[in-house]
Amino acid sequence: MSAESTGLTWQKSSYSGNEGGACVEVAIGTAVIHIRDTKDVDRPSFSVHTDGWGAFVAFAAAS
Numbered sequence: 724m725s726a727e728s729t730g731l732t733w734q735k736s737s738y739s740g741n742e743g744g745a746c747v748e749v750a751i752g753t754a755v756i757h758i759r760d761t762k763d764v765d766r767p768s769f770s771v772h773t774d775g776w777g778a779f780v781a782f783a784a785a786s
Contacts, residue, residue, distance in 0.1 A: 735761055 731750035746761035750768075756776040759768035771779070 731757055733757075733759070733764075 731752070733748040733750045736747050736749070748759050748761050748764075750757040750759075752770070755770040755772055757768045757770045760766055
């Protein structure tokens with residue numbers, strides 16, 4: 724299944740540049756956050772529960 728056929732709306736991270744480095748995109752679901760590699764959107768994405776994503780964002784902001 725193509726990543727684009729999932730019906731998700733993907734947003735590129737504001738920290739991802741145009742240099743071709745480590746870039747990620749996220750799609751926000753009702754109970755999970757989907758994450759994928761911007762450079763290879765046909766590879767499977769992975770998902771985390773919104774609580775886990777919130778904890779990750781809080782940790783990253785504090786670092």
